Amino acid sequence: MKIKGIEELHFGVEDMEQACRFLSDFGLKADNSAVQDAKLYRTLNQSRLYLYDKGDRRLPNAFEAGSTLRTLVWGVEQASDLDALTERLVDVQGYARDADSVSCLDPNGMYLRFQLSTQVPVELTVPGINQHGDIRRVDAPSPVYERGEPIGIGHAVFFVEDLDAVEAFYHEKLGFQVSDRYIGKGVFMRAGTEGHHHDLFLLKVPNKPAGLNHVAFTVRDIHEVIGGGMAMNRKDWSTFIGPGRHPISSAYFWYVNSPLGGAFEYYTNDDYLTAAWQPRTLEHRLELFTEWAVEGGLDGNTRRQVVTQLA
Ligand SMILES: [Fe+2]
Numbered sequence: 001m002k003i004k005g006i007e008e009l010h011f012g013v014e015d016m017e018q019a020c021r022f023l024s025d026f027g028l029k030a031d032n033s034a035v036q037d038a039k040l041y042r043t044l045n046q047s048r049l050y051l052y053d054k055g056d057r058r059l060p061n062a063f064e065a066g067s068t069l070r071t072l073v074w075g076v077e078q079a080s081d082l083d084a085l086t087e088r089l090v091d092v093q094g095y096a097r098d099a100d101s102v103s104c105l106d107p108n109g110m111y112l113r114f115q116l117s118t119q120v121p122v123e124l125t126v127p128g129i130n131q132h133g134d135i136r137r138v139d140a141p142s143p144v145y146e147r148g149e150p151i152g153i154g155h156a157v158f159f160v161e162d163l164d165a166v167e168a169f170y171h172e173k174l175g176f177q178v179s180d181r182y183i184g185k186g187v188f189m190r191a192g193t194e195g196h197h198h199d200l201f202l203l204k205v206p207n208k209p210a211g212l213n214h215v216a217f218t219v220r221d222i223h224e225v226i227g228g229g230m231a232m233n234r235k236d237w238s239t240f241i242g243p244g245r246h247p248i249s250s251a252y253f254w255y256v257n258s259p260l261g262g263a264f265e266y267y268t269n270d271d272y273l274t275a276a277w278q279p280r281t282l283e284h285r286l287e288l289f290t291e292w293a294v295e296g297g298l299d300g301n302t303r304r305q306v307v308t309q310l311a
Contacts, residue, residue: 001076001081001084001085001088001175002076002077002078002081002192003074003075003076003081003114003174003175003176003191003192004074004075004076004077004117004119004191004192005074005075005117005119005152005153005154005191005195005199006047006072006073006074006075006152006153006154006155006156006199006215007047007048007073007074007075007115007117007118007119007153008047008048008049008050008071008072008073008113009048009049009050009069009071009072009073009153009156009215010049010050010052010059010069010070010071010072010073011049011050011051011052011067011068011069011070011260011261012052012053012054012055012056012059012062012067012068012070013051013052013053013054013067013259013260013261014054014066014067014259015067015259016039016051016053018259019039019051019067019259019260020039020051022237022258022259022260022264023039023041023049023051023260024041025147025231025232025235025237026148026150026217026228026232026256026264027147027148027149027150027228028041028042028043028049028150029041029042029043031048034050035050037052037053037056038050038051038052038056039051043150043151043152043153043217044122044124044149044150044151044152045119045120045121045122045151045152046118046119046120047119047152047153049153051260052070054066054067059071060094060105060111061109061111063108063109063110063210063211064209064210064211064212064261066261067259067260067261068211068212068260068261068262069110069156069212069215069260069261069262070111071111071112071113072110072111072112072113072156073112073113073114073115074112074113074114074115074174074191075114075115075116075117075118075119076114076115076116076117077116077117078116079116081114082097082100082101082102082114082115082116085102085114085174086102088173088174089102089104089173092104092105092169092173093105094111100115100116101113101114101115102114102115106166106169106170107162107165107166107169108158108160108161108162108166108202108210109210110158110210119152122151122152124151124220126220126221127140127141127142127143127221129142129221142223143221143223143224144223144227145220145223145224145226145227145228145231146227146231147227147228147231148217148219148224148225148227148228148229148231148232148266149219149224149228150217150218150219150266151217151218151219151220152217152218153215153216153217153218154196154199154216154217154218154267154270155196155198155199155200155201155215155216156199156200156201156212156214156215156216157200157201157202157203157212157213157214157215157216157262158200158201158202158203158210158211158212158213159203159204159205159208159209159210159211159212159213160202160203160204160210161204161208161209161210163184163185163186163187163202163204166202167187167189167202170189170200170202171189174191175191175192176189176190176191176199176200177189177190177192177193177279178279179197179198179249179271179273179277179279180197180248180249180279180280180281180282181279181280181281181282182282182283182284182288183281183282183283183284184204185203185204185205185284186201186202186203186204186284187201187202188200188201188248188249189201189202190273193274193275194272194273194274194275195272195273196270196271196272196273197248197249197250197251197270197271197272197273198249198270201213211262212261212262213262213263214240214255214258214262214263214264214265215262215263215264215265216253216264216265216266216267217264217265217266217267218267218268219266219267219268220268221268221269222252222268222269224266224268225242225243225252225253225254225266225267225268226243226254226298228254228266229242229243229254229256229266229297229298230297230298230299230300232256232297233256233297233298233299233300233302234299234300237256237257238256238257238296238297239254239255239256239257239294239295239296239297239298240255240256240257240263241253241255241290241293241294241295241297242254242255242256242265242266242293242294242297243293243294243297243298244290244291244292244293244294245290245291245292245293246289246290246291247287247288247290247291248280248282248288248289249270249271250269250270250271251267251268251269251270251271252267252268252269253265253266253267253293254266254267254297256297
């Protein structure tokens with residue numbers, strides 16, 4: 001059985017106009033073929049975000065108040081994967097099967113659906129980085145991005161109350177592998193044995209009920225992380241934290257507060273793991289969450305050198 005990654009995100013939102021503006025500014029492409037009274041946006045690899053009014057009866061129950069994620073859809077490689085999931089999930093709460101999908105609730109109250117992936121490979125020209133002993137860019141400048149343009153949906157992060165139960169569900173029922181863990185605090189999991197550092201991060205914070213922390217989108221390189229974040233700040237979307245770098249996963253990141261719930265993250269350069277990777281067990285410390293990070297973001301003007309300082 002092979003779960004490829006996140007295929008769709010379905011949100012229930014309080015302010016549809018604001019949510020649509022946010023997704024357009026974030027660099028996602030509107031697709032007018034959506035179902036009635038819903039909005040559809042796509043990443044470059046044709047992963048999809050659906051927006052519904054938060055009271056829409058087609059949505060499953062929310063696991064927290066306000067605008068938030070209501071359904072997380074995982075893509076699988078082939079039809080036989082759905083049969084394998086049927087066997088594994090038949091005794092799970094909320095289990096349902098139809099011709100094209102399998103669905104259930106996870107122990108944290110998030111509604112999951114599994115269906116055949118329709119993501120497409122994305123061919124992009126990504127200028128290299130010149131490092132000592134490894135010159136990848138010759139006679140060519142490094143790019144400056146005016147905005148982000150997400151390639152795919154990389155991972156989702158949830159606040160969970162029963163960390164052990166949720167980890168066990170994803171490992172035992174869905175075959176996710178632990179990539180790293182913070183003792184008693186968080187677990188990074190990837191859907192396959194080989195793949196990017198995490199498709200899912202489960203985070204336990206004292207007295208914090210189940211909810212969405214953030215969803216994250218892959219971009220080309222660090223320059224697009226920064227160009228994308230600055231573009232969002234220029235459009236008056238506030239930064240949660242970024243730019244910065246996570247020592248765990250090695251990713252460069254920028255998180256923007258989202259009117260869809262939680263935050264939306266641009267990221268790049270995360271670790272790629274195989275069966276040879278040994279998961280690390282770590283004490284949680286702020287320095288392990290971020291090696292460095294800017295609170296409040298950068299908008300192209302903030303903290304910028306001005307001409308008078310040169311005189
Ligand atoms: Fe993230």
